[in-house]
Amino acid sequence: MTAALALQGAQSVLALILAPLITGIVRKTKARFQLRRGASILQPYRDLARLLRKESVLADNASWLFDLAPTVILAFTWVAAALIPVLGTDPVLASAADLIAIVGLLASARFVLALAGLDIGTSFGGIGASREVMIASVAEPAMLMLIFALALIAGSTHLPAITAFVQSPALGLRISLGLGLIGLIMVAIAENGRIPIDNPSTHLELTMVHEAMVLEYSGRHLALIELASSLKLLLYLSLIIAVFLPWGADIHWSGWPPYAERLLVYLAKIVALAFLLGLFEVSIAKMRVFRVPQFLGAALMLTLLAVLLRLVSGSF
């Protein structure tokens, strides 16, 4: 019980500490491929420290919701990230680590963020919020269909159970899993506002989604929001690892402290994924906002196809 609690605590803190680093690695990769030197991969930490030091400027008509929203958004995202088994499946929170609940927690965070975007009553906040909910209205069904496909394959929506099933030798090569992986990547790109859906480093008004919602935030509020979006990126990468790439977590080198190998393997995977994300982003252009539903519609169709294939035959 104590060990499980300690593991859970370590996992939660690890997510919080690791998140800015992943953002830094993605930025650095992009910069190198664009033949720039780019900022250090530790720059996101420095940004957070700088934002925390500064005073926060609130708009004259900001309400209590605007003040409280960053804390709530970070808390929801953090809990969702902490529920993903990274270092091992933990019995303390096992009863809460349901994939639908994790998606629901992220939806709650988005709900609050979209409301915060509307609070000041500026046109940019509104444009961001209305586009965000439009994107979510297609991305969320795709995500739920993916969960449905996983539930059909692994017989559960419980994340540790899915991980255990994918690791087991019973699996073999599955077409439906492949379709699901592509669908999950597409959803992850949209949910994190990466290129080609949204550009996290733009302030060009016609293309902003996420940045438009958080435009009025500054100081410690902005630090919390930035940390929450880094954490969300880490969460989706960890989810891809937990569901589709769980291999290698059971290796054991003699003489190593427990969990150290798992941590190393996890770090290697997540850095590789962050590098791939950066590579993907420099090789593609951003699309028009009203092309996004087609992009996500494709993700929805892929995951639905995975479900149907799986229903037709257990061997797909």
Place this chain on the structure above:
Amino acid sequence: MMLVALLLCVAGLFAVAVAATILAANVPGRVLTYGATAALTLVALSLSALGLFGGGIETLRLPIGLPWLGANFRLDALAAFFLVVVNLGAAASSIFALGYGRHETAPQRVLPFFPAFIAAMNLVVLADDAFSFLFAWEFMSLTSWALVLSHDRDATNRRAGFIYIVMAGFGTLALLLAFGVLAGTDGNYAFAAMRAHAPDLQTAALVLFLVLLGAGSKAGIVPLHVWLPLAHPAAPSHVSALMSGVMTKVAVYAFARVAFDLANLSDWRLSAVVIALGGVTAVLGVLYALMEHDLKRLLAYHTVENIGIIFVGLGLALAFRANGLHAAAALAATAALFHVFNHSLFKSLLFFGSGAVLGATRERDMERLGGLIHRMPKTAAYFLIGAAAISALPPLNGFASEWLTFQAIFLSPHFPQWGLRFLAPAAGAMLALAAALAAACFVKAFGITFLGRARSPQAETGRETDKISLAAMAGLAALCIVAGAVPGTFTAALAPVSQMIASDHMPSRGLAAPWSPLVPSLGSANSYNGLVLLALLAAAIALVMLALRILANGTSRRAPAWDCGFPDPSPATQYGAESFAQPIRRVFGTIAFRAREEVFMPQPGDTAAARIHVRLIDPVWEAIFAPIARGVGFVADTMNPLQFLTIRRYLMLVFLSLVVLLAVLALWL
């Protein structure tokens, strides 16, 4: 014993209704009526809760009504659960009305009908023969119709009342025919007699069709929902809450009573119809709601969505039961019934909130609201809880019941029929779409109404509503949180109902262990624990706040909004209800409503304003109701000359029709 006490409560409500006509319009009259109604419904609530936990079946026959039939009443688990829903909603609504009723301009048009309406809903659930049921049903329709017309100076309300009474009459007719078919050739209208023999497939299909017309039109199944978004908002807000939160549930009860109990539908093809209708209803309902900018009408349309979710659950329960999968049927039925309960909570809460806004600003149009969070902070907080709950966001109760519905859908590979195996995931995709759109819809409803800057002088000056109304909202909001935190307790309480309609119940550790997680079926690895989630979130929020206090610069400064350097002082430049929904209208509305946008740009140098014209076509109204209305109009016009005949011609017509009738009778016999 319990049944007699409940009937006495109903009689008491009728007595209050009669007394209210005499007490009329003065302040003590209002307080007495609503106070007595609240007290009686609270008594009925505890009685029905006892009946639900007691688990027994009580019947009673009163020598009134038809002489050979009498008036039969029955209290079983299904009835007891729906009585809990009815009386909880009614009690909350009466307490809210103690404060909110102050705003009523014509109280004598509301006070007598309000308790009578609640009494009629109780009677529908208690009735155990077709005559009492239909009598109570029609009484419920007529009292609510009178309440819809309490502000009849407004032409839109008169139109709403007209469409409502037509649809209600049509619905009762369909139910009458359904019971007629069920009663068979013996014509025994007692429910006990109908229960005794199972109908064959053709009869069952006919009964399902008629019940979907009758109960479905009252519940708001697409395409029979057209009256609902007109009539529910037209009534005073506490009555809107009753109609949307409670009366639609009485219609769900009617469907469940016939489908699971009286007709005992046991063919999977029939359940497929229910699942498909539910899925379509959920998606179209929320799309309609998103296109709306009248706050109360948005809420009413959104009821249509939730009814769709409930019917998907009920349809799945029928399908699992037809295949003998009782544990899965119990899961689906519990999910649907838990959603019935949850929806009655948050929909009443949201209508109360809209009533408080209406009372403070005299505005329902969201395009003329905004910024109310500053003037009405408590109402805003309660409305926010309701909005999050109805959007199925964890850790609140709406998520718990949708989670159960999804878990039921995940069991669809157990169906032996290919049709159901493919239909269930399709319904799941529709529910997922509806859930995501619901969140968008309530970001809009809360964000445009309570956040941003005031869009009209009324919104600028609105004041917080009275304490009693706030207390009613606080109670419902607290229930939403509790039902989300310990859903296991509520599903355990539903065990007798699912035992009755699905011959099994969900695994649970009983009422004694509220912290135990929700587990869909025995041996399943899936679980949801609202309490753990709530505790984690509270801990995370506390930790983040603590870290901020230690690490961060805690000072804040107020300044004008930044807005990328171009802030505009006019509130018209912020996003409104129409503009917020524009991306979704472009993505989904072009298919569902054939939405078209026309932009009129003035020529360069012309100072005329640019205009945008949006055209939406309601597919249901255009395809079904407009042709019917035209047909009725055509027939009425053609028959019009009959009104201006001489007395001799009328006598001749009477004679001719008599001859025709006799001839038909002679040929037939």
